[in-house]
Amino acid sequence: xxxxxxxxxxxxxxxxxxxxxxxxxxxxxxxxxxxxxxxxxxxxxxxxxxxxxxxxxxxxxxxxxxxxxxxxxxxxxxxxxxxxxxxxxxxxxxxxxxxxxxxxxxxxxxxxxxxxxxxxxxxxxxxxxxxxxxxxxxxxxxxxxxxxxxxxxxxxxxxxxxxxxxxxxxxxxxxxxxxxxxxxxxxxxxxxxxxxxxxxxxxxxxxxxxxxxxxxxxxxxxxxxxxxxxxxxxxxxxxxxxxxxxxxxxxxxxxxxxxxxxxxxxxxxxxxxxxxxxxxxxxxxxxxxxxxxxxxxxxxxxxxxxxxxxxxxxxxxxxxxxxxxxxxxxxxxxxxxxxxxxxxxxxxxxxxxxxxxxxxxxxxxxxxxxxxxxxxxxxxxxxxxxxxxxxxxxxxxxxxxxxxxxxxxxxxxxxxxxxxxxxxxxxxxxxxxxxxxxxxxx
Numbered sequence: 001x002x003x004x005x006x007x008x009x010x011x012x013x014x015x016x017x018x019x020x021x022x023x024x025x026x027x028x029x030x031x032x033x034x035x036x037x038x039x040x041x042x043x044x045x046x047x048x049x050x051x052x053x054x055x056x057x058x059x060x061x062x063x064x065x066x067x068x069x070x071x072x073x074x075x076x077x078x079x080x081x082x083x084x085x086x087x088x089x090x091x092x093x094x095x096x097x098x099x100x101x102x103x104x105x106x107x108x109x110x111x112x113x114x115x116x117x118x119x120x121x122x123x124x125x126x127x128x129x130x131x132x133x134x135x136x137x138x139x140x141x142x143x144x145x146x147x148x149x150x151x152x153x154x155x156x157x158x159x160x161x162x163x164x165x166x167x168x169x170x171x172x173x174x175x176x177x178x179x180x181x182x183x184x185x186x187x188x189x190x191x192x193x194x195x196x197x198x199x200x201x202x203x204x205x206x207x208x209x210x211x212x213x214x215x216x217x218x219x220x221x222x223x224x225x226x227x228x229x230x231x232x233x234x235x236x237x238x239x240x241x242x243x244x245x246x247x248x249x250x251x252x253x254x255x256x257x258x259x260x261x262x263x264x265x266x267x268x269x270x271x272x273x274x275x276x277x278x279x280x281x282x283x284x285x286x287x288x289x290x291x292x293x294x295x296x297x298x299x300x301x302x303x304x305x306x307x308x309x310x311x312x313x314x315x316x317x318x319x320x321x322x323x324x325x326x327x328x329x330x331x332x333x334x335x336x337x338x339x340x341x342x343x344x345x346x347x348x349x350x351x352x353x354x355x356x357x358x359x360x361x362x363x364x365x366x367x368x369x370x371x372x373x374x375x376x377x378x379x380x381x382x383x384x385x386x387x388x389x390x391x392x393x394x395x396x397x398x399x400x401x402x403x404x405x406x407x408x409x410x411x412x413x414x415x416x417x418x419x420x421x422x423x424x425x426x427x428x429x430x431x432x433x434x435x436x437x438x439x440x441x442x
Contacts, residue, residue: 007068008049010106011126012086012382014077017118017144021111024222025147029213032232033089033107035379035387036222039115041230042379044089045145046108048123051088053103056096059342062104063384066338070382074126079119082248083112086123086382090338091233091391092375094346095363100371100396103234104380111144120144151213155442156206156408158433161368175202175367176426182365183422189361190418197290197352198361201413202429203368206440208397210404217439224318225435229378229389236372238394239435241317244344244376246387247337252303252329257315258291258349258415259284259323262431275314278321287415288312288323294348294355295327302343303329319434336384341376350374350390352415371396373411393435410436 026043027034033044049069053062070086077085087110092102110121122142160175179202186198208214214237221239222230228239243255259281261274278284292308299306306329315324335343351374352358362370373396378388395410412432414425 007072009072009074009126010049010069010086010123011074012077012121012123013142014079014084014119014121015142016079017111017120020113020116020118021144022147023111023113024215024219026111026145027215027218027232029148029151029215032214032218032237033105034218034230034232035089036230037228038226040113042083042087042110042112044105044107044110047105048108048125049088049106051104052101053092054101058092058102059338059345062090062092062102063336063338063342066104066380067336067384070384073382075382079117081114081117081119082385083114083379083381084119084121087121087379089233089379091236091372091377092341092345093372094350094370094375095359098369098371100369102372102375105234109142109145150215152211153213153216153442154209156208156440158204158206158410158437158440161203161205161409175204178202178367179426179429180422183416183420183425185365186361186416187418187420190416195352195354195357195361196417197287197348198358198365198416199350199352199374199413200362200365200416200425201370201373201411203409203411204433204437206408206410208406208408208440210400214397220439221435224439225393227315227317228393229387231377231389231394233377235397235399236377236391236394237397238391240377240389240392240394241315241322242349242390242392244347244378244388244390245337245340247331247340248385250331252299252331252340254295254299254327254344256288256292256295256325256327256347256349257322258288259312260414260428260431261321262427263317263319263321275316275321278323279314283417283419284323285312287417288325290353290415291347291349292325294353295344298344298347299327299329299340302332302335302340304332305330320431334384337378337380337386337388338384341378341388345376346374347390349415350392350413370411371409374413393432395436395440408440
């Protein structure tokens with residue numbers, strides 16, 4: 001008879017800060033942990049605990065393990081705001097069979113702010129035999145580390161990723177060729193009635209030299225994409241415009257994005273036409289309706305009083321226009337944020353419709369493992385509250401090579417429907433990749 005694995009016992013001490021920290025200057029330059037949007041966010045420093053998950057039950061396993069850890073944690077938190085006390089940052093792979101690891105990471109220190117409030121949390125491991133009196137003293141206000149001086153950023157040049165298949169390499173095919181072929185095959189399958197929508201992605205690749213300060217591209221993303229969550233978790237960096245779920249004290253909200261047009265900053269009239277075309281396009285409206293319905297269907301068993309904005313609205317980002325719909329609801333049961341993420345993933349916006357058939361098609365038509373791209377990234381606290389976005393407009397950094405350099409792989413995709421034009425879909429991915437290519441440029 002096997003016994004339950006021992007549950008790590010954590011102690012979290014949160015204290016208010018008198019001064020608002022510059023969060024973008026504080027991450028580790030080589031291994032940043034960041035969750036940031038405008039005047040809100042947090043920075044993680046060090047690592048007290050790492051939990052790893054794989055396979056089709058990764059969300060359920062993570063939710064259950066986190067619930068057990070939170071139940072025995074000692075939490076000293078007079079601040080009591082979203083993101084105080086015991087918190088983990090996490091990122092989950094897109095596919096059930098991905099080789100990529102899904103993780104929850106509890107930092108040693110969390111420095112955070114929410115508008116005019118700021119705080120610091122120190123999280124440590126304690127022994128099971130510890131009592132409050134025997135627990136080592138923690139300073140009333142743990143010291144905020146001094147920000148490291150800005151380091152070099154030589155820039156990264158991206159190119160179409162070399163495909164992992166030897167047959168593709170021998171045939172001289174790169175990721176653009178494979179993407180065009182995949183779109184054509186997807187349209188054929190949709191026309192034949194096998195599936196209604198398939199979201200296909202492609203990848204580009206670059207190299208980050210040893211010693212480059214990764215705070216540089218993160219600051220560029222955060223300052224340029226104010227309506228997005230800028231994140232860095234276990235080497236996954238990006239700025240996502242799509243809130244998968246936010247759960248705080250029983251209130252649930254989400255934002256669904258599907259339907260895209262590139263922006264035209266140098267031509268206001270052309271930009272206005274792109275916005276109008278997005279709002280009047282039957283294809284884009286159809287794609288958006290698929291995405292909204294998939295979220296409504298997934299959330300309905302977990303919530304009550306589900307509300308959506310009356311009609312899709314145009315969301316303006318620096319690189320694209322999106323059709324957007326906001327949803328709000330009240331939790332019908334005490335599900336954690338990770339359980340809601342597991343119920344929602346994958347949405348039609350990143351997989352297709354019907355979901356199971358679309359995911360099967362993706363596995364056949366995309367010549368690579370998406371990893372964490374289009375999975376989920378966010379945070380969870382001891383109460384099960386948290387905020388999670390779909391991992392879009394992002395790139396995955398590898399572990400350092402022998403010379404200290406890093407490989408960076410960026411991904412972007414789009415929804416393929418009947419009548420989709422491969423060249424138009426390719427152009428859309430270029431626009432969606434631009435946040436990363438511009439942030440990592442010289």
